[in-house]
Amino acid sequence: xxxxxxxxxxxxxxxxxxxxxxxxxxxxxxxxxxxxxxxxxxxxxxxxxxxxxxxxxxxxxxxxxxxxxxxxxxxxxxxxxxxxxxxxxxxxxxxxxxxxxxxxxxxxxxxxxxxxxxxxxxxxxxxxxxxxxxxx
Amino acid sequence: xxxxxxxxxxxxxxxxxxxxxxxxxxxxxxxxxxxxxxxxxxxxxxxxxxxxxxxxxxxxxxxxxxxxxxxxxxxxxxxxxxxxxxxxxxxxxxxxxxxxxxxxxxxxxxxxxxxxxxxxxxxxxxxxxxxxxxxx
Amino acid sequence: xxxxxxxxxxxxxxxxxxxxxxxxxxxxxxxxxxxxxxxxxxxxxxxxxxxxxxxxxxxxxxxxxxxxxxxxxxxxxxxxxxxxxxxxxxxxxxxxxxxxxxxxxxxxxxxxxxxxxxxxxxxxxxxxxxxxxxxx
Amino acid sequence: xxxxxxxxxxxxxxxxxxxxxxxxxxxxxxxxxxxxxxxxxxxxxxxxxxxxxxxxxxxxxxxxxxxxxxxxxxxxxxxxxxxxxxxxxxxxxxxxxxxxxxxxxxxxxxxxxxxxxxxxxxxxxxxxxxxxxxxx
Numbered sequence: 001x002x003x004x005x006x007x008x009x010x011x012x013x014x015x016x017x018x019x020x021x022x023x024x025x026x027x028x029x030x031x032x033x034x035x036x037x038x039x040x041x042x043x044x045x046x047x048x049x050x051x052x053x054x055x056x057x058x059x060x061x062x063x064x065x066x067x068x069x070x071x072x073x074x075x076x077x078x079x080x081x082x083x084x085x086x087x088x089x090x091x092x093x094x095x096x097x098x099x100x101x102x103x104x105x106x107x108x109x110x111x112x113x114x115x116x117x118x119x120x121x122x123x124x125x126x127x128x129x130x131x132x133x134x135x136x
Numbered sequence: 137x138x139x140x141x142x143x144x145x146x147x148x149x150x151x152x153x154x155x156x157x158x159x160x161x162x163x164x165x166x167x168x169x170x171x172x173x174x175x176x177x178x179x180x181x182x183x184x185x186x187x188x189x190x191x192x193x194x195x196x197x198x199x200x201x202x203x204x205x206x207x208x209x210x211x212x213x214x215x216x217x218x219x220x221x222x223x224x225x226x227x228x229x230x231x232x233x234x235x236x237x238x239x240x241x242x243x244x245x246x247x248x249x250x251x252x253x254x255x256x257x258x259x260x261x262x263x264x265x266x267x268x269x270x271x272x
Numbered sequence: 273x274x275x276x277x278x279x280x281x282x283x284x285x286x287x288x289x290x291x292x293x294x295x296x297x298x299x300x301x302x303x304x305x306x307x308x309x310x311x312x313x314x315x316x317x318x319x320x321x322x323x324x325x326x327x328x329x330x331x332x333x334x335x336x337x338x339x340x341x342x343x344x345x346x347x348x349x350x351x352x353x354x355x356x357x358x359x360x361x362x363x364x365x366x367x368x369x370x371x372x373x374x375x376x377x378x379x380x381x382x383x384x385x386x387x388x389x390x391x392x393x394x395x396x397x398x399x400x401x402x403x404x405x406x407x408x
Numbered sequence: 409x410x411x412x413x414x415x416x417x418x419x420x421x422x423x424x425x426x427x428x429x430x431x432x433x434x435x436x437x438x439x440x441x442x443x444x445x446x447x448x449x450x451x452x453x454x455x456x457x458x459x460x461x462x463x464x465x466x467x468x469x470x471x472x473x474x475x476x477x478x479x480x481x482x483x484x485x486x487x488x489x490x491x492x493x494x495x496x497x498x499x500x501x502x503x504x505x506x507x508x509x510x511x512x513x514x515x516x517x518x519x520x521x522x523x524x525x526x527x528x529x530x531x532x533x534x535x536x537x538x539x540x541x542x543x544x
Contacts, residue, residue, distance in 0.1 A: 012443070012453075013160060013436045015153045017206065018389065022149050023303075023329040023380075027296035028421045035420070035479060045420075046479045057295040060334045067389070070153065071443065071454045108295075117290065117339070148307070148317075149300045154525065159465040159516075160435035164285045167431075171284070171343060181284075182343045193431040198468045203525070207307060207318045244431075253426065253475070285432060287425045289478065294421050342425065 003136040004075035005036035007097050012070050020067035026104045027060055030092045033076035034108070037090065041129040053126055054117070055088060055110040062106035066096075073097040079135040086112060086119060088130065139272040140211035141172035143233050148206050156203035162240045163196055166228045169212035170244070173226065177265040189262050190253070191224060191246040198242035202232075209233040215271040222248060222255060224266065275408040276347035277308035279369050284342050292339035298376045299332055302364045305348035306380070309362065313401040325398050326389070327360060327382040334378035338368075345369040351407040358384060358391060360402065411544040412483035413444035415505050420478050428475035434512045435468055438500045441484035442516070445498065449537040461534050462525070463496060463518040470514035474504075481505040487543040494520060494527060496538065 008029065016022040038045045045055070068074060075097040083089040093105040114120040144165065152158040170191075174181045181191070204210060211233040219225040229241040250256040280301065288294040310317045317327070340346060347369040355361040365377040386392040416437065424430040446453045453463070476482060483505040491497040501513040522528040 009440075009443070011436060012152060012439050013158050016148060017151045017153060017155050018326060018328060019153050020328070020389075023332060024149060024296040024299035026332075027299065028419060031295075031420050032417075035417070044479060046477070054290060056290060056292070057334075057336050059336065060295060060298075060332070062329075062332045064329050064331065069454070071452060117292075145304075145307070147300060148303050154462060154464060156464070159439075159468060160432040162468075163432035163435065164283060167284050168281075171281070180343060182341070190426060192426060192428070193470075193472050195472065196431060196434075196468070196470045198465075200465050200467065205318070207316060253428075284424060285430050288420060289423045289425060289427050291425050296421060 001077035001079060001093055001136065004097075005033055005040065005078050007073055007075050008032060010068055010070055010072045010074060015070045019069060023062070023064065026062045026064070026094065026106070029074065029076060029094055030060075030090070030106065030108055033078040033092045034080070034090050036076070037078040037080055037133070041133045043129055048126070052114050053120070053123065054113050054115070056113060056117070057108050058087070058111050059109040060106065062104055064104050065102040068096065068103045074103060080130065080133065081135070082122075082127070082130055083109060086122070088112060137213035137215060137229055137272065140233075141169055141176065141214050143209055143211050144168060146204050146206055146208045146210060151206045155205060159198070159200065162198045162200070162230065162242070165210065165212060165230055166196075166226070166242065166244055169214040169228045170216070170226050172212070173214040173216055173269070177269040179265055184262070188250050189256070189259065190249050190251070192249060192253070193244050194223070194247050195245040196242065198240055200240050201238040204232065204239045210239060216266065216269065217271070218258075218263070218266055219245060222258070224248060273349035273351060273365055273408065276369075277305055277312065277350050279345055279347050280304060282340050282342055282344045282346060287342045291341060295334070295336065298334045298336070298366065298378070301346065301348060301366055302332075302362070302378065302380055305350040305364045306352070306362050308348070309350040309352055309405070313405045315401055320398070324386050325392070325395065326385050326387070328385060328389070329380050330359070330383050331381040332378065334376055336376050337374040340368065340375045346375060352402065352405065353407070354394075354399070354402055355381060358394070360384060409485035409487060409501055409544065412505075413441055413448065413486050415481055415483050416440060418476050418478055418480045418482060423478045427477060431470070431472065434470045434472070434502065434514070437482065437484060437502055438468075438498070438514065438516055441486040441500045442488070442498050444484070445486040445488055445541070449541045451537055456534070460522050461528070461531065462521050462523070464521060464525070465516050466495070466519050467517040468514065470512055472512050473510040476504065476511045482511060488538065488541065489543070490530075490535070490538055491517060494530070496520060
């Protein structure tokens with residue numbers, strides 16, 4: 001994880017009365033990271049969904065490491081790979097963009113399903129994209 | 137507006153660093169009110185959607201009157217009616233359940249569309265339901 | 273986990289374009305469960321915060337088991353206990369209220385901090401409350 | 409409104425089962441616009457809060473003009489000014505960045521309060537900043 005896939009500013013709506021981001025926001029930022037990681041494969045997630053491959057979560061895990069306040073700029077690092085033949089896993093790290101202090105890190109595991117939300121065998125084009133994707 | 141359609145507890149996730157609910161939450165609570173108002177017509181909104189009538193917003197307005205903190209119990213008052221032949225309007229008031237202090241009030245205006253998100257003439261069953269609905 | 277601490281209706285705002293709840297919502301519902309579990313100890317979380325004990329998350333884990341759509345009624349089951357001397361852990365299960373089908377389950381681990389967000393030794397009144405709490 | 413203050417990508421978490429953004433999200437994006445507008449005054453909102461000026465909402469209004477899907481890039485246009493001596497108003501327009509199609513537009517009105525959430529007379533430095541701010 002040497003280069004962030006993107007950065008974002010923490011929104012006022014994402015901060016709770018402890019003055020740091022509300023815990024579930026980390027999972028929304030993980031999703032922002034997945035979106036940018038997938039864009040780098042050459043086919044964005046919107047197009048994947050249109051081609052009939054959806055990636056609903058089966059598992060999520062977050063370790064909260066430090067606080068992040070309103071308007072802090074965070075960097076998002078992502079690596080991803082198949083997990084077995086039927087699942088995909090994204091590892092994500094959120095840091096303060098200015099200092100590299102880790103804010104949160106964790107992972108999500110995803111089923112691979114078709115438009116009817118039934119598990120499908122991942123198509124070859126999908127496996128090729130994931131195998132060729134850069135994990136910096 | 138003499139009887140609330142429902143009550144809810146303010147969630148920790150809904151409070152910002154000013155110690156009151158984040159402004160957009162009022163619109164989510166308005167939706168909770170619409171859901172309960174519609175349930176009282178005898179056909180809930182899920183069933184309406186399944187029968188092909190969707191109610192996307194075309195306008196929203198909120199006046200913020202006072203603060204509401206974590207775990208406060210709020211009462212939601214709703215009245216609704218057709219607005220012309222093609223739109224529906226919900227008026228909503230949120231109060232502290234324990235004191236009747238108004239927290240926020242406003243309205244939403246809705247188009248009436250079909251599953252393809254195109255405007256449709258409201259079916260007779262829909263108009264009958266709305267006309268017969270109690271507005272307490 | 274034999275009796276739910278509370279139930280809730282899935283809000284329209286919580287459903288994504290796959291027609292099931294967006295993944296981060298599970299953590300918000302876990303929080304609803306924690307709030308009700310703590311209320312049963314005889315001192316709600318708001319009062320704990322006012323007495324100077326806050327419980328920020330250090331870890332969260334969710335296993336997503338099945339879908340839940342708009343307006344589904346979910347039951348929330350919670351057990352909790354100290355984890356070592358300085359942390360607290362909540363285990364949570366979300367089920368369809370009508371069928372007991374498990375929707376999601378997981379846990380959160382919490383630091384115990386004071387108003388300055390620094391770790392504190394849990395006060396005796398806090399340990400007594402947790403030790404005496406019902407875990408049904 | 410000739411130049412956007414910023415752009416953003418619509419997140420998966422912001423889309424509901426109608427396939428467009430959930431209505432309350434517009435208010436969160438309005439906030440993103442306010443944050444960037446204020447940054448351009450030379451003092452960002454975080455610093456304003458630290459200097460004792462907070463801007464809670466007293467009113468919000470949104471007109472929803474068209475749909476926006478997952479991963480659409482939106483442009484945010486903002487103008488702002490004092491409204492009378494004690495309030496501030498932001499006008500915001502959201503468009504598709506690629507086509508200028510208006511997605512939503514509206515405004516928010518804000519009280520000017522101190523750290524104790526009591527109305528305060530706006531300090532001279534604040535009025536100077538707002539008066540000198542660019543409204544493109």
